[in-house]
Amino acid sequence: MSSRKKRSIFDIMGEYFENLEEMAEQLEETLMGRPSWNQKACTMEPLHDIMVTPTEAIVTFDLPYTQENTIQVKPIDKNTIEISAKMRRRIRFDDFGITHYKGEFQTFHCHTRIPVPVYMDKMEIRFKKGILEVRLPRKREYIIPIE
Amino acid sequence: MVSRVFWGMNLSDEVKILEKKEVPLGAIMLYGFPDVGLVGVIAASHLISELDLREIAYMDSRLLPPMIVLHEGLPHSPIRIFGNHDILLAVSETAISADTIYPIMNALIDWGKGKNVRMMVSLSGIPIQDRQDAQELKVFAAASSPEMLKMVQDKGVEILNEGYMVGPQAIVLQSCARIGLPAITLLGQCFLNYPDPEAAAKVLKELANITGVKVDVSKLLEKGDEIRLRARDIMKRTQQEMSKMKKTREYDIPVYVS
Numbered sequence: 112m113s114s115r116k117k118r119s120i121f122d123i124m125g126e127y128f129e130n131l132e133e134m135a136e137q138l139e140e141t142l143m144g145r146p147s148w149n150q151k152a153c154t155m156e157p158l159h160d161i162m163v164t165p166t167e168a169i170v171t172f173d174l175p176y177t178q179e180n181t182i183q184v185k186p187i188d189k190n191t192i193e194i195s196a197k198m199r200r201r202i203r204f205d206d207f208g209i210t211h212y213k214g215e216f217q218t219f220h221c222h223t224r225i226p227v228p229v230y231m232d233k234m235e236i237r238f239k240k241g242i243l244e245v246r247l248p249r250k251r252e253y254i255i256p257i258e
Numbered sequence: 259m260v261s262r263v264f265w266g267m268n269l270s271d272e273v274k275i276l277e278k279k280e281v282p283l284g285a286i287m288l289y290g291f292p293d294v295g296l297v298g299v300i301a302a303s304h305l306i307s308e309l310d311l312r313e314i315a316y317m318d319s320r321l322l323p324p325m326i327v328l329h330e331g332l333p334h335s336p337i338r339i340f341g342n343h344d345i346l347l348a349v350s351e352t353a354i355s356a357d358t359i360y361p362i363m364n365a366l367i368d369w370g371k372g373k374n375v376r377m378m379v380s381l382s383g384i385p386i387q388d389r390q391d392a393q394e395l396k397v398f399a400a401a402s403s404p405e406m407l408k409m410v411q412d413k414g415v416e417i418l419n420e421g422y423m424v425g426p427q428a429i430v431l432q433s434c435a436r437i438g439l440p441a442i443t444l445l446g447q448c449f450l451n452y453p454d455p456e457a458a459a460k461v462l463k464e465l466a467n468i469t470g471v472k473v474d475v476s477k478l479l480e481k482g483d484e485i486r487l488r489a490r491d492i493m494k495r496t497q498q499e500m501s502k503m504k505k506t507r508e509y510d511i512p513v514y515v516s
Binding site: 147155157158160171173175176202206207239240241242244 | 389390391449450451452453482483484486487488490491493494
């Protein structure tokens with residue numbers, strides 16, 4: 112007869128959530144583990160944020176020094192957008208007192224995945240105070256009727 | 259050269275504050291720690307450069323990440339205290355993790371109390387939606403006692419009446435209320451996740467109004483884009499810690515139970 116103690120559903124769930132949390136932390140560290148700039152491509156990754164409301168997904172990007180007429184926002188698949196924008200001046204590492212890296216940047220660039228289905232073709236864009244705002248209406252693929 | 263060592267009283271053989279220069283007694287102690295919009299850090303950095311504050315003490319602790327900050331090739335603690343004859347300014351160049359925030363902040367408060375500081379002021383932010391559309395940014399205050407609350411109200415600062423506060427400034431206010439040390443927190447409306455020099459400038463103006471610690475904020479506004487660019491990485495790290503600290507609780511509506 113097995114002497115192994117039977118675990119309760121709460122223990123199993125607790126362990127599951129602990130593992131999930133650990134995986135999320137690892138993923139976060141992996142994402143943070145790379146620099147926010149790409150020396151080879153001469154690009155910087157902007158800070159960005161996503162908010163999902165009942166009707167739309169709103170993505171914002173912090174783009175200091177940006178020339179408004181150079182901003183490009185492109186859908187690259189049904190739930191990812193790519194943004195790029197040129198800065199008014201070249202930024203060198205030594206502008207920040209950093210001398211152990213060499214390189215200069217004049218472009219912001221990044222891809223962002225939208226976490227809910229959206230209509231890419233109904234995208235609205237505005238740029239104010241150095242913040243690029245992309246609004247995407249949410250797609251309702253199905254509605255569950257209330258009985 | 260390190261002249262004196264102060265050991266944090268609360269936890270904490272784990273947190274030491276080492277003094278490099280003579281520390282004035284009876285000063286105002288300010289805090290600029292990474293939080294929403296990096297308002298406190300940006301404001302602190304501007305105060306250091308405008309008032310030519312010198313490093314007078316630093317924190318040494320195994321609770322901090324295993325890191326140093328190199329400035330002109332020399333190692334520095336990520337948490338340092340700058341000052342002159344009348345101001346002590348604690349500033350952190352790294353986001354403080356939720357699980358170490360109590361011993362770290364309490365060690366600083368105990369140290370300040372030991373220096374007979376006359377008031378503690380946390381410089382920070384409060385996020386608003388559609389911040390880029392805001393015409394005029396407001397600054398709110400919270401205080402450690404009814405007397406301090408009246409003092410800031412008399413200066414025309416709006417009070418943060420109800421709500422939650424999460425982060426270093428919450429510990430400062432709570433601990434100072436407990437030990438009877440006058441304290442206020444100034445919260446400038448700001449971006450949640452982006453560095454906000456304009457909000458920092460607003461907070462510095464209210465700091466001048468309340469304490470008389472005056473600085474010209476025009477350079478801060480002129481260099482806004484440069485600061486936003488420079489502060490991206492620390493903002494990203496701070497976002498992570500804010501999420502672990504459940505910073506979004508500040509949006510919650512409290513149930514009044516007293």
